[in-house]
Amino acid sequence: MSPSLTALNQPQPRQAGGFDVARIRAEFPILTRLLAHGRPLVYLDNAATSQKPQAVIESVCGYYGCNNANIHRGVHTLSVEATQAYEAARRKMQRFLGAERPEEIVFVRSCTEAVNLVAQTWGRANVRPGDEVLITHMEHHSNIVPWQILCEQNGATLRVAPIDDSGELRIDEFERLLSDRTRIAAFTHVSNALGTVNPVRELVELARKVGAVTLIDGAQAAPHLPIDVRGIGCDFYCVTGHKMFGPTGAGALYGRYALLDAMPPYQGGGEMIKSVTFEKTEYNAVPHKFEAGTPNISGVVGLGAAIDYVERVGLAAIGAHERDLLEYATAQLSAIPQVRLYGVARHKAAVVSFTIDGVHPHDAGTILDQQGVAVRTGHHCAQPVMDRFGIPATCRASFALYNTREEVDALVSGVRKVIEVFG
Amino acid sequence: MSDLGDLYQELLLDHYRRPRNHGRIADADGVADGNNPLCGDRVRVFVRVRDDIVQDVKFEGGGCAISTASASIMTEAVKGQTIGDARRLFKRFHKLVTEGIDDPRGPAHGTGERAGDASAEAPPLGKLEVFAGVGEYPARVKCATLAWHTLEAALEHRTETVTTE
Numbered sequence: 001m002s003p004s005l006t007a008l009n010q011p012q013p014r015q016a017g018g019f020d021v022a023r024i025r026a027e028f029p030i031l032t033r034l035l036a037h038g039r040p041l042v043y044l045d046n047a048a049t050s051q052k053p054q055a056v057i058e059s060v061c062g063y064y065g066c067n068n069a070n071i072h073r074g075v076h077t078l079s080v081e082a083t084q085a086y087e088a089a090r091r092k093m094q095r096f097l098g099a100e101r102p103e104e105i106v107f108v109r110s111c112t113e114a115v116n117l118v119a120q121t122w123g124r125a126n127v128r129p130g131d132e133v134l135i136t137h138m139e140h141h142s143n144i145v146p147w148q149i150l151c152e153q154n155g156a157t158l159r160v161a162p163i164d165d166s167g168e169l170r171i172d173e174f175e176r177l178l179s180d181r182t183r184i185a186a187f188t189h190v191s192n193a194l195g196t197v198n199p200v201r202e203l204v205e206l207a208r209k210v211g212a213v214t215l216i217d218g219a220q221a222a223p224h225l226p227i228d229v230r231g232i233g234c235d236f237y238c239v240t241g242h243k244m245f246g247p248t249g250a251g252a253l254y255g256r257y258a259l260l261d262a263m264p265p266y267q268g269g270g271e272m273i274k275s276v277t278f279e280k281t282e283y284n285a286v287p288h289k290f291e292a293g294t295p296n297i298s299g300v301v302g303l304g305a306a307i308d309y310v311e312r313v314g315l316a317a318i319g320a321h322e323r324d325l326l327e328y329a330t331a332q333l334s335a336i337p338q339v340r341l342y343g344v345a346r347h348k349a350a351v352v353s354f355t356i357d358g359v360h361p362h363d364a365g366t367i368l369d370q371q372g373v374a375v376r377t378g379h380h381c382a383q384p385v386m387d388r389f390g391i392p393a394t395c396r397a398s399f400a401l402y403n404t405r406e407e408v409d410a411l412v413s414g415v416r417k418v419i420e421v422f423g
Numbered sequence: 424m425s426d427l428g429d430l431y432q433e434l435l436l437d438h439y440r441r442p443r444n445h446g447r448i449a450d451a452d453g454v455a456d457g458n459n460p461l462c463g464d465r466v467r468v469f470v471r472v473r474d475d476i477v478q479d480v481k482f483e484g485g486g487c488a489i490s491t492a493s494a495s496i497m498t499e500a501v502k503g504q505t506i507g508d509a510r511r512l513f514k515r516f517h518k519l520v521t522e523g524i525d526d527p528r529g530p531a532h533g534t535g536e537r538a539g540d541a542s543a544e545a546p547p548l549g550k551l552e553v554f555a556g557v558g559e560y561p562a563r564v565k566c567a568t569l570a571w572h573t574l575e576a577a578l579e580h581r582t583e584t585v586t587t588e
Contacts, residue, residue, distance in 0.1 A: 360487035362462055366560055367431065378461055392463020392486070421431050422488075 027053040039372030047398030059305035089304030098228035106253040106287040111219040112142040114238035114253035119146040121263040129155030138191040141381045167194035167343035182212040190220035193382040194343025195351030246306035250299030260286045267292040322350035350399035361393040371414040430556035439488040444498035457573030457585040464490040468573045494570035511545035523558030
């Protein structure tokens, strides 16, 4: 074990800008965990899911230990408290995304569900035969497949804007593919496989010129970049809680009020209705119209605590720290001749996707795991991106606010070990 | 198990770099495809059986070191075996990579109709023992078993693509 590894969970010097990574790390209990053979955990799979700070864990425990009841139902104390906690999280998400009204936030299970919700409600009602849906080549499967299903159902055509060799969107092609047939343009804010940050405001402007509605997949953006849906000007924006330090199973869809109000409901059931008779059901108001059934109350409460946490640390500080890690990791990995990087866009989030010559990413991932380094290996639910570069898979290291340069060093020494084993 | 050398041993790496019995059998009487699309592991197994003996077996394709080496070492291990012995060897191998246990009768005592005589012992593992370390990496079992499941399909003349994902 290298000396830097043994020091991982020890207090670290304060970093530039007053960002105290040791204090941050102390707030995430899992980071003190030792893996087999006493190796410290080097968690570099944050694009898959982030770890949870104590504040989030306590909020979920606190909810179940103190306030648990169903929401929007009863008049009793616990139900009122649970409802207040749930609706407080909605206001936090409203503020976090820069939405105008809390009603514009619909709680969903995940980003995937948010995209499906829009495709199956707004999409089913508004996309007609001959219309087009425009996506990009760098989308996660969750922003491809729901649109394929919609196009199949409604007789529309899916168009795909290409990316270049650096992993950047070809904006000229995106613009060329927009036309008066384009009903909706759906694109990611940050590519999960390549780290590319798209110029979302510019893309929204182009789409609006042809009258297209816009949806942004913000799954990889939320814990890393400031988001301002009104500044961006998009119609829909999707986030998932578990990638931004919240529990799994709780995410949010932002939609402009007028659009949400005009959309048919998603699922039928309790909560989404005003009145039910066998002859006619009157639907509840936005956003409850889209929240049929008992939601993931504890998850949403935890998500609210996660927003508090991110805001307390500050997105500017998080961004600066992650940029430093990205630059350092890129430089260190680029210096190894057998390593190839995929996704070298000018504007990137802290994601480094790479392969090692002659080594399948799964073998690299297993050997890295043996060093305690957790990275994602595979196609990252973005098979078209892999096809674009002619590879089946990559290794992906993705960073969060609690990662350190020493952990980058652990990754790099793990990669050297892979090369040594495969000789 | 304490060292990664236990998994990526030289024998395994050698079969990854220079796979044996790699290619096609022109007069094969069983061919099957295996594909783990999530990994990108893809294998086609050819078998020629005469008088219940696996006379020849070859494979095309590959993927990660574990799946490629597993296919390569498998071809060496089953060539010349009876079909029953090849199946019993698969069961023995399967138990090794899933549970890290070498049991000559494989995992399915009493449910071994497909293995023929359930009480019969499988042939020794030999070089297949190099995969004992896979048991510590449950995510990689699918890599080690893809070629074997594909061989089984080839022996049974099944046409659907095999997957272990």
